[in-house]
Amino acid sequence: MKIAILGAGNVGGALGKLWAGRGHEVRFGVPEPKSEKVTALLASTGGKAQAGSNREAAAASEVVVLSVPWPAAEKAIRDCGDLASKVVIDCTNPLRSDLTGLVLGHTTSAAEQVAAWSGAKVVKAFNTIGAGNYGNAEFAGTRADGFYCGDDAAAKGKVKPLIADIGLNPVDVGPLRNARLLEPLAMLWIDLAINQKWGPNHAFMLLRR
Numbered sequence: 001m002k003i004a005i006l007g008a009g010n011v012g013g014a015l016g017k018l019w020a021g022r023g024h025e026v027r028f029g030v031p032e033p034k035s036e037k038v039t040a041l042l043a044s045t046g047g048k049a050q051a052g053s054n055r056e057a058a059a060a061s062e063v064v065v066l067s068v069p070w071p072a073a074e075k076a077i078r079d080c081g082d083l084a085s086k087v088v089i090d091c092t093n094p095l096r097s098d099l100t101g102l103v104l105g106h107t108t109s110a111a112e113q114v115a116a117w118s119g120a121k122v123v124k125a126f127n128t129i130g131a132g133n134y135g136n137a138e139f140a141g142t143r144a145d146g147f148y149c150g151d152d153a154a155a156k157g158k159v160k161p162l163i164a165d166i167g168l169n170p171v172d173v174g175p176l177r178n179a180r181l182l183e184p185l186a187m188l189w190i191d192l193a194i195n196q197k198w199g200p201n202h203a204f205m206l207l208r209r
Contacts, residue, residue: 001158004029004057005065006076011091012067013041014131015166020048022165029057029080054079063087063158066114067126070094070103073110077117087155088120089162090179091127093186099194102187111149111179123150123159124179128186129168130193130200137167137203144203145171147185149178171206 003019005012006029020026026049030038033051042049051057058064058080068076070092077083094103094110104110111124125148129137137144146168150156156172163170173182185204192198 001025001063001162002061003027003063003065003162004054004061004080005067006054006057006080007066007068007072008038008041008051009067009069010131011126012065013044014134015065015067015091015126016041016049017045018135018166019162020045024162024165025061026050027052027057027060029054029076055081058083058086061086063089063162064120065089065091065126067091070110073114074117077114080118083118083120086118086120087152087158088114088118088122089126089159090114090122090124093127093183093190095187095190099190102183105180105183107180109177109179109183111176111183115176121150121152121155122176123148123152123155124176124182125159125163126166128182128189129203130189132200133203134166134168139201139203142205143167143169145169145205147171147173147182147204147206149173149176149182151176169205 028051115122146163
């Protein structure tokens with residue numbers, strides 16, 4: 001699959017390295033494609049990924065992954081140009097700067113805002129577990145769940161195998177409005193990891209019978 005990743009931080013970098021290793025064509029969209037940080041990231045993929053501007057990365061890809069901090073999200077989307085024909089995976093969480101909560105939610109979500117900005121088929125995913133667990137999501141023999149939601153079945157069909165590719169068990173939790181629930185769930189993970197000092201080695205799993 002041809003994938004553009006907007007952002008090369010913990011989330012974007014981890015996703016890109018794993019997907020490139022699985023044979024996907026990965027392009028990072030970053031402000032400075034030749035920076036030392038980006039050069040090191042590309043080298044860590046064994047030369048299997050490329051970098052360019054957001055617009056260049058998005059134009060060459062069928063899936064666009066938004067993995068920048070929330071304050072930078074709108075600009076990153078706008079910089080891509082026309083995304084109407086793309087699947088956009090929103091990994092963001094609209095966090096307060098002090099990590100005590102979310103700046104929006106309950107009646108809307110970051111994912112719904114991304115859909116309004118982009119006009120794309122948006123799928124919420126990769127936001128409820130720390131990036132350090134990507135590719136390493138087995139907990140005492142049980143695989144952590146990777147929750148995702150969206151309004152377009154075909155778009156979700158593209159995202160599901162990408163979730164499996166990073167070692168999570170894909171779990172479809174319904175329409176895009178359910179991002180209003182996934183984003184607070186992510187806030188719980190973050191609070192446990194940082195404010196309650198659990199560290200990053202925990203995850204969520206949905207049990208059914």
